[in-house]
Amino acid sequence: MLVNRKLILAHFWLAFAVFGIALTLGAWQMFIRSPIGTWLSNPELYYRSLTAHGTVMGYVFPTLVAMGFGYAISETALQQRLVGVRWAWTGFWLIVIGSIMAVIPIALGRASVLYTFYPPLIGNVFYYLGVVLVVVGSWIWVALMSVNLRVWRKANPGAPVPLAMFANVAGSYLWAWTAVGAALELLLQIIPVAAGLKNTIDAGLARIFFSWTLHAIVYFWLMPTYIAYYTIVPRAIGGRVYSDSMARISFILFLVVAMPIGMHHTFADPQVGAGFKFIHSAFTALVALPTLLTVFTICASVEIAARLRGGRGMFGWIRALPWDNPMMLALAFSFVMLGFGGAGGLINMSYQLDASIHNTQWITGHFHLIFGGAIVIMYFAIAYDLWPHLTGRELMDIRLIRTQLWLWFIGMIVTTFPWHWVGILGMPRRMAYFDFADPAIAPQALSVTFSAIGGFVLLASGIMFIVILARGMRAPLADAGPYRFALAVHEPKTVPVALNTHALWVALMIGLTLTNYGYPILNLALSSGTSVPAVYVGAQ
């Protein structure tokens, strides 16, 4: 039952509106630094745009999608009205205010520090306060998810928590804990300097705090996608989830090992000991495990659907799949991009291989393929799937939806594959301008041009997505029936306590954070002489 539709729609619409703006900025950035654009002679404008693009795409857009989807899951999977609706609206408005507060200094050129902050660069204090408000707003959602599950448990003692809600709450706990790193960085390090209380900053320690957030945040972005894989796709294509337990174990594994691995982002940082880098590298390898489990389980679930539709043979069943179903398309595209992106990720996490692609365009290509590709295409699918239930109107443009998904997939491949390639050739990232007349990079001009064209294909697809949803708001009324999640082949009657609650896994997550981050943080926090003068953006 979906009662608070307005709340969920508000989250989705705000998410997709800011996504549209940030997507436009992204396409402009690709164009302006490519050989087909005429350089505007001011890198500051480029970095302004880049900061806005990253802040929106990294903090605001996925958080709002996870929140809106989370509220929808809570009401539909638990079959109970959302508890704490006023708090939910408070969280939403905090995000609205925080986003506006952050965007104004960015637009004025007072906070061109990129979304990863990059201390000792220091921007206007309102930028950081805005980001803090966004995070605080999302923490309200975390608390509400926990409260709603608790209320449900009281009413249904001992019953298995529906998989969608179990995963949703796991994702919220992961976010709550992983956001602590950036919160510590902002509150202890950056904001005192930005507010003028201090002039120096321990940039090395700040980077460690940020790495605490920076990798697990990707798994927070990933959670709605994985929830859709397990609980929406099999239902939408007429199959069943191959294993409910395997799904729970995957989400538990994400909770435990997504967090203590962030230092693979600091392989090139001298302030971290090599031993800790190795441990983080090894744990990063482990995070491939829940993804491989998921790929296996979902492929098996899809095969069930195909065989129920009459598919035969070792691979013949693939043809029997409902390929005209947008959900099937989105899943296939998502898996292809996840496969390539994941393979690239294995290179990033390897201590030695990372050295060859560190700080190159390869990295930008990698996270756009994983996040913008594999994850966001499933956000589209989630929106398409939920929309008729939220609006009470039918989405009529199935053809347009398919075209939109195809364009997103093609656009993302055309954008990111050349991006990876020029990265291997050594093209650095975070550069506003390249002189393609220089013989050293002239051969890369063609790849970069393709990449920029891909950016415009993505923009076209993004516009189509918003148009489809907007038209869906004005379509004729039609009852979509109750919202359902996919059933498992063997529906769980009882679930072991460990797979029905999060406490043990949250404890392991916190424990591993202490072992993997405790010493490096204490070492830097207690050493003297590790601070450097702040560099103020836009100050004299």
Added chain:
Amino acid sequence: MSRRDLFTISNSHFRIGVGITAAILIVTAVAGFIVLPFAQPWVQFAGVWDAICSAAGVPQRTANVTVPEQAKRLSEVVLTSNTLSRPSQEAIGRGATLAQRCAICHGPTGVSRADSPNLAGQYAAVIYKQLHDFRSGARTNAVMSPFAVNLTDQEIADLSNYYAYLPRLPAYHPTPQLPKPNIVIYGAPMRGIAPCGSCHGSLDNKTGSPWLEGQSEAYMKAQLQAFATSERRNDISQQMRNIARAMTPQEIEAAAAYYASQPPDVVKAVD
């Protein structure tokens, strides 16, 4: 099993979950802190504890190698964007008196006729840093060093505040304004050169970087060449030396000529 028994050894999920996690942690820790350090034949450790400390990133208090003594002094000035940001009228007045002795080279209005830098309206932090560096010997000049060597901290601050307070006047060597060369607005990304304008104004200004509009072409060229040859070395973290070394002689000429041709009131526009 009830929720109370979750954290007990009798719960197999607890045993397996915690056991596997701890085992992976121990194995990776042994590999990362003991096996791999010793697998590097080119690094010598006093013992296992030494290897563990090294891999953990413990700062080495006593370095085994002797650090070669610094042949020349380096800059020790710490600048922030708040350095000297709110000068008093008295400080400016004292600075004006002290500045009488600077006028022979830097001009009575802070605008030079002698290929010395124009100081009128220069950022206070810039003058503050250079005077400190001349005094400590981090920067040397046959004419300038003797003037700076006896200045007190207070005098340096007052002089900086005074010159920052003066209005920026047109330079004495006017040339037609030149178009911006690539090195000023683009830099040379493939050689690791940021645009001049990203620190020295016209795009952005970073603390400690002077504005250059209307400065003497010969002076700026000489300084870039001095940075390139490491004759001048008071730039923090070799910022300017790294840039000047990578610049071509043509780029040095173009940058110096461009900035010399700009009127200083351009600076005001971007302040």
